[in-house]
Amino acid sequence: MSKKYVYFFGAGKAEGRADMKDLLGGKGANLAEMTNLGIPVPAGFTISTEVCTYYYQHNGQYPEGLAEQVDTALKNVEKVMNSRFGDPENPLLVSVRSGARVSMPGMMDTVLNLGLNDQTVQGLIKKTSNPRFGYDCYRRFVAMYGDVVLGMKPESEDDIDPFEAILEAKKKARGVQLDTELTADDLKELVAEYKQLILERTGQPFPEDPRDQLWGAIGAVFRSWNNERAIVYRQIHNIPDEWGTAVNVQSMVYGNMGEDSGTGVAFTRNPATGEKELYGEFLINAQGEDVVAGIRTPITISKLGELMPDVYRELQTIADKLERHYRDMQDMEFTIQQGRLWMLQTRVGKRTGLAAFRIAVDMVEEGLIDEKEALLRVEPDQLNQLLRPVFDAGEKEQAVRSGRLLTRGLNAGPGAATGRVVFNASDAVAWKEKGERVILVRIETSPEDIKGMHAAEGILTARGGMTSHAALVGRQMGKVCVVGAGEIEIDYKARQFRVGNHTIKEGDWISLDGTTGEVIEGKLQTRPSEVIQVLIEKSLKPEASKIFHVYQKMMSWADQYRRLGVRTNADQPDQARVAIAFGAEGIGLCRTEHMFFGGNRILAMREMILADTVEERKAALDKLLPMQRQDFIEIFRVMRDRPVTIRTLDPPLHEFLPHTDQEIQELAEQLGISEHKIRARLEALREFNPMLGHRGCRLGITFPEITEMQARAILEAACEVKKEGLDVKPEIMIPLVSEVRELEAQEEVVRRVAKEVFERYGFQVNYLVGTMIEIPRAAVTAARIAQAAEFFSFGTNDLTQTTFGMSRDDAGKFLPFYLEHKILPYDPFARIDFEGVGKLMEWGIQQGRQTRPKLKVGICGEHGGEPASVEFCHQLGMNYVSCSPFRVPIARLAAAQAVLKASA
């Protein structure tokens, strides 16, 4: 007996099952499963993927026994559908469709209405009493068959489809515009003309025998597995060529057989909001392709209850059954043929992030799934949709339609912001103080812009990528941020920017959708998400928000399963407060340089940089000390007993000096020194490759008095706050270490200052000294570095730059090309490069813990909030990840998923 290749389904019994996707493809398996559930599915059969494999291995031959199995299955279909293939009176018509293990939408071929010929078309006409319908089906079938099976494509790229050409000629001859204006006779003539063309072009007549048609179509579908677009699609999606496709042969049903027929799609829940309701739309007297074509406006599904209450009830019952069966929201296709409901497809429905979260939580509460499954059902990144301010969807759509979409940049900071355009940080601050909402528009941002970024509702830059300064700081602040909008041309002098033929002046309103990267002219209404209203603004009671309930539930489950700690990157008390509201368990990276930009501070900082002697430098640092101490006091008060990792000064000193003539002149006056001196120092500090220059611990080593001041500020602040009864936990982190002796030199300064401070206060504060691992050599020599380091924090931004030898600010010239051409599978600045950077991390952790088994290890690069990277950090056995405040919930969720995936 030959192997089983053909799987029948119909009349409540199917030979396949949902778990046979490898053999039957997704479509075939689901059709079988629905049939077995007793759901009305037009009968049919699936030819397994093994046949496809055989077909390719045997030069287009089919395995022995296939023909007999197809015959048997066809007989069963005839029996169930009560009609016969090729019967001129009561013909069975079928569709022949592909169906691979995973969906490859539109990549392979389909033939519909198969079984029609000059005889059977009469049977169809008789059954429907509709000659036009019969000939329309027939001519469509002949054209489709000619195209798909007989390969009758346009003769050149400039040509149109040959059948389309005949159709157009016919319409012209009849003086009509639309296909629907052609009569049954016109269509009948078309059939003849199509067949004539087939004879001319192929030298063979159109096959009138339905069995010939069937085998022709089966072969065509198998062959379409290897058409060019399918091959490319498989390469892109990493689908093995060996998988092959199944072929589904299924009885045709028609939604266009009159007012008692129709077709539609339905979701078991609302895919936009997640609400539990039958959601969808349908058309009366129409075929599936009419819905897709969008010529007629579909009717919302609830109307079906009024028009065909029985069908609607049946659909609801089926929807419930399918959802309970598949334990997930379903996206279903159905057709109503002369009052009878047929289900053609069901699959897990796509949904928005909001819906995903709501459905997952609801289903747990309905007992459909458990918490673990709920956690795995959502994409952590989609949490953004619960947190960000949003535009009113209708208003935005209206704006875009009316031509107000200016351009699209990179969606660096999700959310919606609307405000008046300003072009520099001090204007942003000044306007904000006057009560204006502003959008800061810059070519690119720098640390000097921090205050302006803080004052702005949103930030728009013309240059920079997803990890540019604007993007990083914007995300950390939770600002709406669109970066790298290359089409805008900013003219700072004229205080305006241009894009296309729009000119936007200072003070004009624009709106940024940081979730999509859209930049829209004019004002759009925004509102904060309910989660923010509850957690941060406290303007909404938790119990009043369904969305907050969903957020809260999901987070509590996540915390129950995750093992990674989640900290935040924050250097301002308000950021820290937000992060705690989002569940941060500490600060993983407190950058100290941002603290040097406010008011007098920048002046003292510049005085320090321009100092000629250690004494002058110390005098300037003495001015900075109380300010910086106060910063830390405030942060410690917010963080209470949570650990706070503070990084000593990192950026090169030239970042703190002014660069324009006017600023230089002003500074010279303020400090009472010559402009020449400032310029000379600027020149002396100029660097070829600032990223690889005099920064990080290299500053602290050559100017130990800077580290000394910072250590003193941190430890005095810690003592002050400890006096208030809080168990502060400062962790002092030395950046850019590549050699243990660097760390030792800086540690020595910190320990010495600590001794002095503690003696003065008369008590001690527990503190740690550790280091960033952000240079390849630090990872390579981690065993020695761990001799001095009490903790490691992977600075994966810089580690990625140095490991790849790729500057994040310059990568825009080739990285997009690399991603497009698959030279890199993804942007390593967005997701940790597991193979390269990740290998160094793995090595660093392993070597570090060899020296110091309980070494605390974390990550404070932007990757700490990216779900796949969080999972990787979990796999590496890190203690915590740290990310910007608004990504804390995402990291919590990703950390829980990492545990669940590992045990799956």
Added chain:
Amino acid sequence: MSKKYVYFFGAGKAEGRADMKDLLGGKGANLAEMTNLGIPVPAGFTISTEVCTYYYQHNGQYPEGLAEQVDTALKNVEKVMNSRFGDPENPLLVSVRSGARVSMPGMMDTVLNLGLNDQTVQGLIKKTSNPRFGYDCYRRFVAMYGDVVLGMKPESEDDIDPFEAILEAKKKARGVQLDTELTADDLKELVAEYKQLILERTGQPFPEDPRDQLWGAIGAVFRSWNNERAIVYRQIHNIPDEWGTAVNVQSMVYGNMGEDSGTGVAFTRNPATGEKELYGEFLINAQGEDVVAGIRTPITISKLGELMPDVYRELQTIADKLERHYRDMQDMEFTIQQGRLWMLQTRVGKRTGLAAFRIAVDMVEEGLIDEKEALLRVEPDQLNQLLRPVFDAGEKEQAVRSGRLLTRGLNAGPGAATGRVVFNASDAVAWKEKGERVILVRIETSPEDIKGMHAAEGILTARGGMTSHAALVGRQMGKVCVVGAGEIEIDYKARQFRVGNHTIKEGDWISLDGTTGEVIEGKLQTRPSEVIQVLIEKSLKPEASKIFHVYQKMMSWADQYRRLGVRTNADQPDQARVAIAFGAEGIGLCRTEHMFFGGNRILAMREMILADTVEERKAALDKLLPMQRQDFIEIFRVMRDRPVTIRTLDPPLHEFLPHTDQEIQELAEQLGISEHKIRARLEALREFNPMLGHRGCRLGITFPEITEMQARAILEAACEVKKEGLDVKPEIMIPLVSEVRELEAQEEVVRRVAKEVFERYGFQVNYLVGTMIEIPRAAVTAARIAQAAEFFSFGTNDLTQTTFGMSRDDAGKFLPFYLEHKILPYDPFARIDFEGVGKLMEWGIQQGRQTRPKLKVGICGEHGGEPASVEFCHQLGMNYVSCSPFRVPIARLAAAQAVLKASA
């Protein structure tokens, strides 16, 4: 019986030996060895280092039995020297000196003339019939004892030595200037005054008993092991504290007992030239300290033959004996006391590089040592002294003395050059064409300066380190080069530079000593080394040059032992020719970018960069193709059947564009485009971190037509030269790869072009495609990269920059500080950082060979010519090193040493 602590030497028999340095210290062991050789050494004994260790472990106590052993040894000394310790008639006087395993010159204490007191001084006077001599010895002893043993130091830092103060007062009282003008009675008074001071300051009388004196001095010497300067010295030189010092007690001999006495130093060979002759100098009627003080001018040793022929003959005999015994050139100290020769010290003599090579070769030919030992006796870097042009030493000294030394920079390109100052490359070329010798003076150099550098005798820059562009290219060209001379201020507009109060104008003569970094005002005579005259200029016959003979011998032995191949970095036929003369076995790095700077080429290159479309770019590349092909043809012709590794375009494109207003204007005219366009492109190409930017294979991937042109030029050139009957071996090397898919993309272009070219020529050329490993990620993912790479070449310059996250052009701001403060043990740009960069190399090679066991691996960074790095490359199992032409012999030698050291 107690352990042996005291080792006697004297009268031809010693208890110690040369190989007992650990126990007896270097001095004690050598005194014993000389004694055993029958050489006249004043008798004495050594107290072992174990006593020092015991002393420190037991709180200043001596081990049991030591006193008795010292007594016994002292008796033996008395017997041999025929005098008695403390005998008022015939007193034995001794010196007490330290002596550690390794020399710690001047770090520890010494006491001379020990044994004198009011009685014994009379015996000394009687023996010498010289009261002044006797009291002079006595007062010196008391002062030294007071200082060293009794710790009588100046009371504050501003004070002078207390004994010196008494001496000065005495001279003032006597109205004399010099010590020698004081009479015996004056000196006698001084003794009394010194003793009075000792009593006052210590509360104890000066010890009159010689045995008390002796034990006091022994303790003082042991204690001096732990004085502050000795501790610091040990830290710097990594000498363990536990080693301790020995104490040498030895009979005094005096070179100042009249005209039949004297003292001097002698070398068994000339330490400057290596010539085999007794070399040295002496003073009649003088003590060792007189030679050091430099008050009297010493007499050359050959004069001793005339003055004291017997002593001279004896000294010659001893010199021969010692050299034969120690099998190396000796540096000896001797004293003649009343016509009798005493040897006080012998040790291996320091020598110049030239001498080291000559002595090593001579000693092999004399049968004293074998070839292996000769190879290990020299420092490979010293080979420079045989190869470089040199100044006349006397003339240079004269110039420095007369204030013509302008400044000192980094000695980046050894040798001597003199010429007239020009400030830009085109002037250098123009002046050279007029027959002038020029020195190119620039703030820093860039690839545009190549032609000017080529035209210049020497290059002087104000900025940049040992691996700056100027230094790299200068070394590769074999140019004299001084870089980073920070004191000079260049004013391009005024065509002059200033340093201190000197102003040097265009056209003024200056001289550069690239071996020392000195910059000297005015003209100095130079001459090429004899090796160059033989090998390159062919202006000297090999047999006419002793230096060439030495070079040749050493190189032939090196080639016999080394296993590493040695290639060169060269991109011009003349460089390649020089490298072959120096023994290069191939080209390891042919940079192609230097080829784009000549005449029309830079224009075509700029056209290519400014192109707006692929077509325009290809048109410009088509102009470059024949020029580049011709370059390769010429290089292949020189290299014949030796492999030539050619790197595709590496630097960022902006390096090829002009930057000054005038150049931009000129270019715009030449190309018939707007200046605006050039500026816009310049701005578009501007990079924050060019080192990490759009360069290397990133260029070739985004503009594959560039790689295509280069591959075509290389392979067509190879075919052309193969037609001439040469078996060319091109190796195409893709730079800056960090991911195998980058290499695959470039390899695909090369293979496709190769196929086309070979089809057209009708034959094939064997060629390889490989990659640089110069990015940490390339080393980390080497297993995958080796799937595509037929060879690896470690680009350790960039690998060091990226592994350390340290830009070589910016490191000048902190690296010198790091080296000074021992944060890094050495400059990783000069020597491979074994621990970090080296670890990545080791990993890369191991992983690469796991994929492809026969993977060819080399190094083409500047480290390839640094001896310690060459040894490291040997240890890693590399196939070859590649370095600039003038370092090829050094690498050959270092490679041989690596083998010999490994088997030692």
